[in-house]
Each structure stands twice: as structure tokens, then as C-alpha cells.
Amino acid sequence: MQSRRLHRLSRFRRNKRRLRDRLRQRIFFGEDKETPETMEKPRVVVLTGAGISAESGIKTFRAADGLWEEHRVEDVATPEGFARDPALVQAFYNDRRRQPAKP
Incomplete structure (x- = not known):
């Protein structure tokens, strides 16, 4: 066996x-x-992670002032959370998109 x-x-x-x-x-x-x-067409490779986000001024998820300090993961990052409160989930991700990134 x-x-x-x-x-x-x-x-x-x-x-x-x-x-x-x-x-x-x-x-x-x-x-x-x-x-x-x-190659005739260029290929694009994107490397990303929390370190790149933090360097750009974008909030990370686990930092002391991170995104999970204000919201529970279950409320904004699961299908069940979306089913319970789609407006909260949309607001959470819209706020993320509005964060200014520094080059």
C-alpha cells in the first residue's frame, strides 16, 4: 500500500x-x-506583491494599518460576503482602486 x-x-x-x-x-x-x-510581439511579465504595493503607497492587507484592520475577510473577500452585502464588497474594492499609487 x-x-x-x-x-x-x-x-x-x-x-x-x-x-x-x-x-x-x-x-x-x-x-x-x-x-x-x-518574437514579433513583445511579451509582458508583471511581478507584483505586497512589497511592491507598500513601496507605491498602496495599503497592504496585513500591515498594522492594513485593509483587514477595517474589514473582516469573510465580509468582503468571499462569495458569501458578496451575497450578504454586495454594496459593502463593491465599496471595499472601489476604495482600493481609488488609492493613489506613487510611481
């Missing part, structure tokens, strides 16, 4: 690695396996 489980896990990891490699190939080199030098 143990060896069967390990074999399944090994096969899962191998398939996951293959899928990740194929996806990476598509993202960075396109479907045709073009090289960056031969």
Missing part, C-alpha cells in the same frame, strides 16, 4: 513538473518556441 502511494505521488510530481515546464515555455517563448530575439 505504501509503495503504491509513493508511486502515485511520484507520478503526480513528475506530471506537475512537466506541466510547469510546458507553461513556462509558453509564457516566455510562445507556442512556437520562439526565442526572445525572434
Whole structure:
């Protein structure tokens, strides 16, 4: 039983690695396996995270004055919260969009 489980896990990891490699190939080199030098259209890669938001002056979620200090996650970031109070959820995300970002 143990060896069967390990074999399944090994096969899962191998398939996951293959899928990740194929996806990476598509993202960075396109479907045709073009090289960056031969690409006709530019590719855009966006790197983001809480550190970039904080540096730009946008509130982060977990900081002392972060977004979760004013709202509960369940109220504004779940389908159930939206079903209970769609106006609150829309106001929350509209406020996020209105925050000025510094370049």
C-alpha cells in the first residue's frame, strides 16, 4: 500500500513538473518556441506583491494599518460576503482602486 502511494505521488510530481515546464515555455517563448530575439510581439511579465504595493503607497492587507484592520475577510473577500452585502464588497474594492499609487 505504501509503495503504491509513493508511486502515485511520484507520478503526480513528475506530471506537475512537466506541466510547469510546458507553461513556462509558453509564457516566455510562445507556442512556437520562439526565442526572445525572434518574437514579433513583445511579451509582458508583471511581478507584483505586497512589497511592491507598500513601496507605491498602496495599503497592504496585513500591515498594522492594513485593509483587514477595517474589514473582516469573510465580509468582503468571499462569495458569501458578496451575497450578504454586495454594496459593502463593491465599496471595499472601489476604495482600493481609488488609492493613489506613487510611481
